[in-house]
Amino acid sequence: MWLIAVAVPLLPTIILLSSRYRVKVATLCRQAVAWALKLVRGKVCVRRTHAFVFSQCTHGKVDSILETFDLYAKTHPSLCIGPEIGEALDEVVRRVSPSRVLELGMHCGYTSVRLLRLLPPAGRLITVELDPLTAELGEEIILVAGFKHSQFQVLTSSSAEAISTLHLNIEPNSQTSEGFSLVLMDHDPQQYLPDLLALEREELLCPSGCSVLLINRSQRAEGLRETLDHIRARADFYFVKTELQFMVEVFYQREITV
Ligand SMILES: *[C@@H]1O[C@H](CO)[C@@H](O)[C@H](O)[C@H]1NC(C)=O
Numbered sequence: 001m002w003l004i005a006v007a008v009p010l011l012p013t014i015i016l017l018s019s020r021y022r023v024k025v026a027t028l029c030r031q032a033v034a035w036a037l038k039l040v041r042g043k044v045c046v047r048r049t050h051a052f053v054f055s056q057c058t059h060g061k062v063d064s065i066l067e068t069f070d071l072y073a074k075t076h077p078s079l080c081i082g083p084e085i086g087e088a089l090d091e092v093v094r095r096v097s098p099s100r101v102l103e104l105g106m107h108c109g110y111t112s113v114r115l116l117r118l119l120p121p122a123g124r125l126i127t128v129e130l131d132p133l134t135a136e137l138g139e140e141i142i143l144v145a146g147f148k149h150s151q152f153q154v155l156t157s158s159s160a161e162a163i164s165t166l167h168l169n170i171e172p173n174s175q176t177s178e179g180f181s182l183v184l185m186d187h188d189p190q191q192y193l194p195d196l197l198a199l200e201r202e203e204l205l206c207p208s209g210c211s212v213l214l215i216n217r218s219q220r221a222e223g224l225r226e227t228l229d230h231i232r233a234r235a236d237f238y239f240v241k242t243e244l245q246f247m248v249e250v251f252y253q254r255e256i257t258v
Contacts, residue, residue: 098182105187109138189223207254
């Protein structure tokens with residue numbers, strides 16, 4: 001909106017300049033657009049989303065937090081998965097009823113809150129976020145929602161790094177860990193496959209069954225396709241359970257339980 005307000009009075013100058021310096025102006029415009037996109041899609045978005053939710057929601061009320069995120073996303077660019085994917089996710093969480101969940105790519109904390117509200121009392125979420133500011137703001141949202149540090153842990157690192165240390169994080173006091181029964185991937189899709197393989201190698205996927213949810217954000221669909229190709233070639237342990245445009249559920253099972 002403000003762009004238009006600024007641009008209209010400048011229009012005659014822009015037209016005059018553009019006929020004289022057509023190429024230069026085009027380059028400048030492209031740069032301006034790139035800059036504006038970066039501004040709205042980058043860290044600024046995370047800060048603004050956080051500030052809006054923090055100030056507008058009712059603290060301690062999970063539903064209010066989710067609604068406030070959705071309200072913000074109606075008028076602003078946002079990385080929240082939103083109510084539509086959210087409901088598909090809820091359905092999986094209710095069905096799997098996981099005691100340990102791993103989330104790769106925390107963003108604003110929306111999905112973390114959504115997941116945590118459906119976990120059993122002893123359930124635990126480990127969420128991984130590469131960007132330190134995003135991780136800090138997301139963690140604050142989880143706390144604002146009323147969840148305790150005994151229920152979740154935020155790891156600020158790359159997903160690969162986090163996976164290599166997860167054994168220490170999930171069961172610090174136990175030798176026999178069952179691993180995760182739900183993993184949600186919403187980070188860089190180029191990492192989906194290497195991270196899935198690393199989780200398998202580290203025996204972090206629950207052998208009696210683990211649902212791996214792969215979020216599909218339309219701009220970056222290639223990494224997802226590669227992951228699915230691999231999964232289809234590994235019919236021994238994996239199968240694609242549901243394939244929605246925005247979310248794919250893959251099921252991993254190593255031991256058949258009777
Ligand atoms: C992911 O989304 C893109 C764009 O909406 C779509 O073209 C693609 O088919 C989707 N991928 C899957 C596996 O559904």
